[in-house]
Amino acid sequence: MTAETAQRWGSALDEVVVYAQGALCRRLARGSVPPDGRVRVTGLPRTMDPGSLRARVTGARAARVVEARVEVEAEPLDEAASDALRREVERRRDEWAAAQGRRDRQLGLIKEIGAVRPVPPARRREDPHRRTPVDAWLGLADFVDERLTALHTRLVELERDLEVAEHAFMVASDRLDRASTDAPSSPVLTTVSAVLTFDVLAGPATAETAEPSAAREGGEVEVEIEYAVPGAVWAPAYRLTHRHGEDGGRLVLRASVAQRTGEDWTGVRIALATADLRRRTDLPRLRSMRIGRRQPSPAPSGWREPPTGLADLFAGYDATGPRPYGAGAPRAVGGMAKGRPLAVGAGPAEDSGGYGETTGHGETGGYGVAGGHGQAAAHGAPPPPPFPGGVQPQAYGSAPPAPAASGPAGGARQRSAGMMPPPTVAMAPMASARPMTPRSPAAAAPGSTPPPTAPSPAVGPPRPSGAELDYPALVLSGPDEQGGRRGRLFPDVPYDPVAAEYRRRAEAVAALPLPGHAVPPRVSAGSFDHRFDAVARADIPSDGAWHTVTVGEIPVGLRTEYVCVPSVEQTVYGTLVLSHATGQALLAGPVEVVVGDDFALTAALPTLAPGGVCRVGLGPAEGIRVTRRTTMHESTSGLRNSTTVLDHRVHVELANRLAGPVTVEVRERVPVTSDADVRVEEHADWSAPRDDAGTEQHAPGTRVWRVELPAGGTTVLDGGYEIRIPTAKALAGGNRRS
Structure with missing residues (x-):
């Protein structure tokens, strides 16, 4: 039985693992193995990589796959099965061309009528002067004006019809461009199949196969087909829900997935991975260095x-001379x-x-x-x-x-x-084959000098x-x-130009603009690879547009904190401190923040390793007021007034107008110096910021007040510092600090 008459099994797409670029698809097929073991599994996409095909039997090990290869079939499509969208585009294009032709003909008529002018007859020299018939001129002008009025009225209608036809054509073209590539795009249907050869395990049952096998009884065997396809990308996204007064929240991991692989993913299990599908998988070999003449023989192949x-x-x-044109072996x-x-x-x-x-x-x-x-x-x-000897020479002796x-x-x-x-290793140049030319009698005579031969190139083990x-x-x-x-x-x-065109269209998905605040997975994952499995099956059409898939919920810890920097802006900002305690990293991406039942904003979430902490800004908090005032007093001290003292005082007032207690972090700064003679002495109960998790980078000299404010409460914070500068190093008029 040939591959053309092999038994056909239908297949269904069951699982897709989307990598940073490309995807790995798994199809399931089920059927009874024929006596010859040859089966054709249909339904594979045209964009698949033939070198990535794998097949294995799942469930009962009553049979195994001993051969798997890819075959492409083509057959003409019926008119009823052709693409409806493409026919709609062709019809709209014809209507647009017809409307444009009518408009152009109308413009031609207007140009002809507008060119009508009275032309007097040629006057001979002996003819007397004749008077121009004014009535004829006016009659011609009235005719041209009436005709042009009608033609322009018709031109307005044709222009309107042309705009409508052009708009309809553009809409149909856009629908075709956004349509799924799962449908055939030409009158010829090209299908890809996997031709499998099974080996049914026969013989008496052993301890490992105590139960009667399904294949021996003529039952069904389930086989899994795995292949890689280009044209699939994804980016992470999140939705964060938080309620006032609670220490926890719900962080839902979602993914924006776009694919144009040539097949619709309908009801499939989705997994998202940050790894590179085209990475090398072969391990490097470190060979030993030996000193001496004898070297180990290479492994036979x-x-x-x-x-x-x-x-x-x-x-x-x-x-025999040149062969006829077109003859080939x-x-x-x-x-x-x-x-x-x-x-x-x-x-x-x-x-x-x-x-x-x-x-x-x-x-x-x-x-x-x-x-x-x-x-x-x-x-x-x-x-x-x-x-010589009727034996073909071998590079490795008699090794089979x-x-x-x-x-x-x-x-x-x-x-x-x-x-x-893996990438192909360049082959080392082999020894050139030397022609075996029959020797002449003179050359074979005793005592004759053999003809000189070209030096043989350096030989070595072939690679x-x-x-x-x-x-x-x-x-x-x-x-x-x-x-x-x-x-x-x-x-x-x-070279398959059809498959190359399919892959080119599929790989164009990588050029899609990312959603706002989105980061490519390979950029945010860094040196590590992660995989996220969706909790439910999803549908993603092959249209090259972004589709949102819910992956699952991630438990996180949340607390609300308010931060203000009154020296820069007298506004208090609300923040959510997010702590991640699961064993899987969170990739960078956009996060939609919902406080209570109201949508707050969309922010950018950085990459969080397990145990990481970050802040998510919520914007200004109008219910908390802050006021800052500063004073500076300049004086001298020391023996003979040798030191200039700049005394800075900071006064901050906070008022909580919210319905519950809040924690406010007030950030100030003090000067820093690298001169040993210049001293800065602080007079406040603030402290240097502590960031054990490493989520924020604070500038040198940053100081922090942390204040607990009850509902409707107010507080006053006083602080300051003195700058002591030797008089010899002070600048005239430059000692004042605001």
């Missing part, structure tokens, strides 16, 4: 160097030609341009070159000389090639070992890249390839 004499393999093909993918398997043996190949065979391990990508002599027999040319893990699925698992495939070890993706290059690609296996990376 399935990759082999191309044999020498590879260029002579194409001598007969090149001797089929390529072999993972040892299989597209359309038919490659012949294994010494016989010629009919459809492969003279390269119908591979070496003993060529069908699994083990040697990476074409071998044998089928090409010479196909074109009637003498075969090239065989390799390492088989791919579980066949083609092994390459898929290699590519999807992390979230995304194939990860792509060259991905055997299912290797393609055998035909004889028409240029350079050193002929007869060798290379990774096939076809």
Whole structure:
């Protein structure tokens, strides 16, 4: 049974993990495994990354997935299934063009009628002077005026119709741009499927499988499909609810999510992560440094160097001359030609341009070159000389090639070992294949001097890249390839313009402007990654617009404090001191503050680590009044008046007009000096601010009063400081301080 006739399973999107950019989707499919084990799971989006596909059986381990690959299908859409919004845009565009054409024709008529002028006949020299018929001139003017009046009246109607048609077209275009990308955007429907191959675990039941398996009884098997898609971003947001007189509050974590992945997320579990989906997942290796001649042998792998004499393999093909235009040899993918398997043996190949065979391990990508002599027999040319001993040279001696893990699925698992495939390591240059040219009789005569040979390049252990070890993706290059690609296996990376256009449109979501006070997750998370799981399922269409998702409630501690800096502004500001005691960090983002039942404001919440404390401003508190007055007295002291004393007095009055008691923090400042001869002596009961949590940065010299005011109460705060400056260092007229 081929992949085209494989049993089809429908799938449903169950969970989505949105990263800083991109998302990881998980689909669930259920069905009975056919006898051949080949199943096609449909419903995957066009923007998915083929290298990120994973599949595993959930629940009972009666079967396992041994191969998973991506296939794309295309089929024409029925007219009834085409996009209604796109047809609406095309209809509105036609109406707009028709209205514009009518308006332009009307302008042409107005221009023609406006150009009508009386033209007198040509007068010959012998003709007498004739009088102009005034009635004819006036009649023509009346006709032009009447006609222009009618045409301009019609022009006003056409201009109005044109504006209406243009507005309708713009509205339809905007609706199409904002519409979900889940619907097909062209008359051809392109679907992506995951072709899975199952291995049903047969045999008697053991201690591990004491119960009869579902697969052995013909029951259903549930499989989970995981893949990565671009075009999804998110930013955190909060809603803080607080009531007067309470020490706690409710902080609801919400997220603004935008996605254009090509599929609507309907009723899915949402998780939000600050990690980078495209980060590297391979661990660095620290190799030992050894001194001496002997070095440890590298680990054997399935990759082999191309044999020498590879260029002579194409001598007969090149001797036949240029091929007809458009003729090309089929390529072999993972040892299989597209359309038919490659012949294994010494016989010629009919459809492969003279390269119908591979070496003993060529069908699994083990040697990476074409071998044998089928090409010479196909074109009637003498075969090239065989390799010495009839054995292909190997880079690692007789070490057998390492088989791919579980066949083609092994390459898929290699590519999807992390979230995304690791960056390809540049391959070291291999030793160039030296042509095996037949020696002439003179060269073979005894005593003759062999022809000089080019110095062989430095040899060393080959270093194939990860792509060259991905055997299912290797393609055998035909004889028409240029350079050193002929007869060798290379990774096939076809360019799909349709998929590239889908991904380009999806990645445009990253350029969306963020909501107010929003911060990208990677910026606010810093060096750590966090994940937040939503408590309920959500619906997010693929329209590229921001949608709000409620993640969950976070318990926080809250207390209300009032702060004033009367030396800068005689206004008291209300603040909420938020303490975070959970084990998960809070990312920076906008927070909507609701006090009681009234919305207060939207503020910016900074990033809070577990145990952090921050202040959220609520704005001026009109119920608390503050007044500040200062005085300064200058005098001298010391022997022979050698010290100038500047005595500053600060008087602050506070009045509470609120219905309950409040705590007010009054901030003042004293001068700071770096000169040992200048002294500052304080005369007040204020204290330096203590910020054990590190939530605020105070300027040097800041002093704080903390006052408890009952409802309707008042208080007076007096403080001051003296500045003692040596007279020799005092400035004339510059000693006064306000």
